[in-house]
Amino acid sequence: MDREQEEMQFLGLFGVFIEGYKIIISCRKIFSQITLALILPLSFIYLAHIEVSHTLFSKILHTENQLDNTRAGTTKYNKLTDHVSSEWTTYWLFKFAYFTFLLIFSLLSTAAVVYTIACVYTAREFTFKKVMSVVPKVWKRLMVTFLCTFIAFFGYNIVAILAFVLWAVTISNTTIGVVLFFVGLALYVVGFVYLTIVWHLASVVSVLEDIYGFKAMVKSKELIKGKMWVAIAVFFMLNFFLVVIQRLFEVYVVHGESLGMLRRTVFGIICLLLLFKLILFGLVIQTVLYFVCKSYHHESIDKSALSDHLEVYLGEYEPLKAKDVQLEPFHV
Structure with a gap:
């Protein structure tokens, strides 16, 4: 990274984007290798x-x-019933396999990119082989953080469902009930976005600090204060482009039979x-945002300490200790 840490606190949305672009350009080779090994399969799976x-x-x-147009009790009806049951089973098994592989490649990609940027930040020499040797060890920590985030999302949605049921059986047919529904829906979306941002930043925390799981989420929640609007803007911009790409794929590939096989391909x-x-x-970007948030809260990271903990003898990964991250605050 070209910037000193104390300068990063002043980066806004476009500053974060520019910094991320510079990092990718300056390390094209390693990021190309990570992309081919992990991110390309992840994209293909998606x-x-x-x-x-x-x-x-x-x-x-x-x-x-x-089945709807076949008389019940006939041989054909029974065969169609068995067939549709088999098709539903295949559908849900495919969904399970998809989410499993999506999770694996997502966490591996996150581990590789975050570790690489930390090496860039500390000016430490690194190779694709070294990065990939570290990734499985970091992946375990990310998995724990993901499971804790999943629990948080599950609890959040359970509360939202209970609130909706309570609304439906009490005031759903009243004017104030309609108003409260849209207010509640807006609050649900805000909470969902907030939890997603906390999870993304917690993933970076899990790689670079000695905490993970719920503790990483709490740390992420603290870091994001003061830079919330930047984080929200990053979230919406990235997801906007994701929706655009998905929509293009659906229109021109999934439903593009009239275009012919060549154009669809x-x-x-x-x-x-x-x-x-x-x-x-x-x-x-989410890794750059981590350093921006650390800088904003004046939590200096000792580059030599971070470097020592990123890679030790025989490439063994050792998580950064809290005392190395939470150094004396610097003042601008």
Whole structure:
């Protein structure tokens, strides 16, 4: 990173984006290798899931439509019933496999990118082989943080569902009830976005500090104060482009039969290229945002201490101790 840490606190939305772009350009080789090994498969899995899910669900709808037009109790009806049950089983097994591989490659990609940027920040020599040797050890910490975040999201949604049920059985048919519904919906979206931002930053904390899980989420919550609007803007901009890419893929590939196989393939490749670039950029940005938040709260990171803990003898990974991160506050 070209900037001193005390200067990073002044970075806004575009400053964070520019800093992330500079890091990617300055380390094109290592990020290209990480992309080919982890982010490209992640992007392919994401887009392939959309296509395969559409195909499987279309078959289910077709079978159920046949079932509706067949007299119950007949041999054909029984065969169609068994067939649709088999198709639903295939659909949910595919969904399970998709989310499993998506999670694995997401966490591995996060570990690789965050570790690489930390090496850039400390000016430490690194290679793709060294990064990949560290990734499995960091991945375990990220998995714990993800599971804790999942629990938090699960609890949050349970509370939201209970509130909705209470609303539905009490004031749903009143004017004030309609107003409260939209207010509650807005609050739910705000809370969901907030939890997502906390999770993303907690992932970086889990890699660079000696805490993970719920403690990393609490640390992330503290760090994000003061830079909330920048984090929210980053979240919406990245997700806006993700939605655009997904929509293009759905229109021109999934539902683009009239375009012909060649054009659909070309559009699919374009969407794949755009998606893996977006994912890489997003991972870099969330790491830059971590350093920005640390700087904003005047929590100096000793580069030599961070470097010593990133890689030790035989490439063994050792998480950064809190005392090395929480040094004496610096003053501007």
